[in-house]
Amino acid sequence: xxxxxxxxxxxxxxxxxxxxxxxxxxxxxxxxxxxxxxxxxxxxxxxxxxxxxxxxxxxxxxxxxxxxxxxxxxxxxxxxxxxxxxxxxxxxxxxxxxxxxxxxxxxxxxxxxxxxxxxxxxxxxxxxxxxxxxxxxxxxxxxxxxxxxxxxxxxxxxxxxxxxxxxxxx
Amino acid sequence: xxxxxxxxxxxxxxxxxxxxxxxxxxxxxxxxxxxxxxxxxxxxxxxxxxxxxxxxxxxxxxxxxxxxxxxxxxxxxxxxxxxxxxxxxxxxxxxxxxxxxxxxxxxxxxxxxxxxxxxxxxxxxxxxxxxxxxxxxxxxxxxxxxxxxxxxxxxxxxxxxxxxxxxxxxxxxxxxxxxxxxxxxxxxxxxxxxxxxxxxxxxxxxxxxxxxxxxxxxxxxxxxxxxxxxxxxxxxxxxxxxxxxxxxxxxxxxxxxxxxxxxxxxxxxxxxxxxxxxxxxxxxxxxxxxxxxxxxxxxxxxxxxxxxxxxxxxxxxxxxxxxxxxxxxxxxxxxxxxxxxxxxxxxxxxxxxxxxxxxxxxxxxxxxxxxxxxxxxx
Numbered sequence: 001x002x003x004x005x006x007x008x009x010x011x012x013x014x015x016x017x018x019x020x021x022x023x024x025x026x027x028x029x030x031x032x033x034x035x036x037x038x039x040x041x042x043x044x045x046x047x048x049x050x051x052x053x054x055x056x057x058x059x060x061x062x063x064x065x066x067x068x069x070x071x072x073x074x075x076x077x078x079x080x081x082x083x084x085x086x087x088x089x090x091x092x093x094x095x096x097x098x099x100x101x102x103x104x105x106x107x108x109x110x111x112x113x114x115x116x117x118x119x120x121x122x123x124x125x126x127x128x129x130x131x132x133x134x135x136x137x138x139x140x141x142x143x144x145x146x147x148x149x150x151x152x153x154x155x156x157x158x159x160x161x162x163x164x165x166x167x168x169x170x
Numbered sequence: 171x172x173x174x175x176x177x178x179x180x181x182x183x184x185x186x187x188x189x190x191x192x193x194x195x196x197x198x199x200x201x202x203x204x205x206x207x208x209x210x211x212x213x214x215x216x217x218x219x220x221x222x223x224x225x226x227x228x229x230x231x232x233x234x235x236x237x238x239x240x241x242x243x244x245x246x247x248x249x250x251x252x253x254x255x256x257x258x259x260x261x262x263x264x265x266x267x268x269x270x271x272x273x274x275x276x277x278x279x280x281x282x283x284x285x286x287x288x289x290x291x292x293x294x295x296x297x298x299x300x301x302x303x304x305x306x307x308x309x310x311x312x313x314x315x316x317x318x319x320x321x322x323x324x325x326x327x328x329x330x331x332x333x334x335x336x337x338x339x340x341x342x343x344x345x346x347x348x349x350x351x352x353x354x355x356x357x358x359x360x361x362x363x364x365x366x367x368x369x370x371x372x373x374x375x376x377x378x379x380x381x382x383x384x385x386x387x388x389x390x391x392x393x394x395x396x397x398x399x400x401x402x403x404x405x406x407x408x409x410x411x412x413x414x415x416x417x418x419x420x421x422x423x424x425x426x427x428x429x430x431x432x433x434x435x436x437x438x439x440x441x442x443x444x445x446x447x448x449x450x451x452x453x454x455x456x457x458x459x460x461x462x463x464x465x466x467x468x469x470x471x472x473x474x475x476x477x478x479x480x481x482x483x484x485x486x487x488x489x490x491x492x493x494x495x496x497x498x499x500x501x502x503x504x505x506x507x508x509x510x511x512x513x514x515x516x517x518x519x520x521x522x523x524x525x526x527x528x529x530x531x532x533x534x535x536x537x538x539x540x541x542x543x544x545x546x547x548x
Binding site for chain 2: 056057058059060085088106107110111113114115116117118119120132134135136137149152153154155163164165166167168169
């Protein structure tokens with residue numbers, strides 16, 4: 001070991017130290033870059049020129065359509081629900097029955113014990129609009145006097161029913 | 171030199187040794203300082219403060235009346251109210267999933283503002299951060315003026331709900347609140363989680379049901395409400411140079427491995443997506459590289475318009491479109507249907523409710539941020 005050190009000498013030692021420094025910096029940069037996975041530096045674009053841009057795509061092809069023939073039925077189901085839901089002066093039992101007529105069993109269960117006085121709006125201010133739609137699922141927005149009601153609907157036994165109620169304060 | 175060489179301290183060797191030690195110190199301090207510079211540069215590359223959080227909570231009690239960090243989108247008052255809620259949760263030994271549920275609930279009910287009784291303008295007698303009602307037994311008007319009391323009442327009720335830690339956030343919140351808008355709490359989960367992260371050094375990323383804060387492992391649900399869909403190695407990354415069209419990650423798992431919803435949400439799509447030579451191809455058998463498409467797959471819509479996609483399942487997924495699912499709920503089993511050269515789960519994350527490839531982001535980075543790392547320990 002001592003003989004080796006002597007042969008390397010001060011200059012050799014400096015060279016080795018500089019090499020270690022460079023390798024250290026590279027290692028640190030790699031570690032912090034790859035390890036955090038917060039930042040993905042863009043890959044060298046020239047490295048990909050020989051590869052087809054769609055290469056390696058094992059994902060979805062031919063995506064879902066976005067408009068459907070029964071959109072009007074979805075909007076009508078949403079309107080029927082929200083009109084029942086807004087009747088907060090009803091006797092609680094009547095309110096629950098009115099709302100349940102347009103709701104899935106799951107939503108009806110989630111509304112057990114709810115006091116209709118807590119409905120945070122009194123009237124709609126515009127027609128329902130579909131926000132998001134797939135064949136068997138839809139999200140419908142309905143502006144109300146206190147903000148916006150967002151309903152989730154799904155098909156149960158061929159019929160559109162409301163399955164979720166969200167309200168956003170204006 | 172002689173046989174004593176190994177122990178000698180000749181002037182020449184002392185100089186060499188000193189030079190080497192000095193250089194060693196220089197190298198060490200340089201790499202440390204450059205490491206710091208690199209780290210701060212990486213932290214500064216993003217505007218979102220939550221991405222700077224890498225820990226899973228410090229475990230120290232939050233001090234609502236000390237200096238509070240800024241949270242994007244919230245005023246100082248709102249942050250203080252969140253801190254009060256978290257502090258009460260810590261004092262009551264509620265695990266961090268409860269803190270996120272409570273902050274999200276208060277965001278919906280009061281925008282994290284200690285609302286007074288609004289008098290005749292109010293439709294009923296709701297008060298405070300959680301809009302609790304004296305007439306419904308939540309406490310006296312005087313008691314309910316105190317945010318800490320309100321939070322204590324919320325947590326006490328939450329803890330009576332069996333399995334609350336594994337429920338979708340909005341379901342747990344609704345069981346406490348009994349509101350006319352049962353699904354309204356879900357949308358606040360991301361802001362509540364990042365608020366908890368910022369105030370606690372990353373407790374939103376911690377294992378949600380554990381009192382002792384630590385990062386998740388082996389399919390646990392984080393306090394933010396996320397979990398890995400399967401436990402396995404990532405064998406192919408997002409849009410690599412070799413696979414620029416790979417809009418997700420491949421996770422190697424044996425055929426038949428249960429695939430879990432990465433978070434609470436609603437199933438958007440359940441489909442067989444496979445073609446070969448322009449003709450439909452069955453998803454009920456193994457595909458191959460000559461087959462195009464995702465095979466049996468499903469899309470799930472989560473809070474903040476995040477969509478996750480699960481491809482190449484062995485058979486029709488166990489859930490139907492429109493169905494709500496909870497975090498970690500089994501939605502199917504892995505397989506090799508569609509464009510697949512062997513059993514694996516192809517997993518995608520999309521933002522802005524955009525299921526096309528334009529909405530896709532790197533699942534590794536996304537899942538790390540929400541405390542459900544796909545690679546190694548979080």
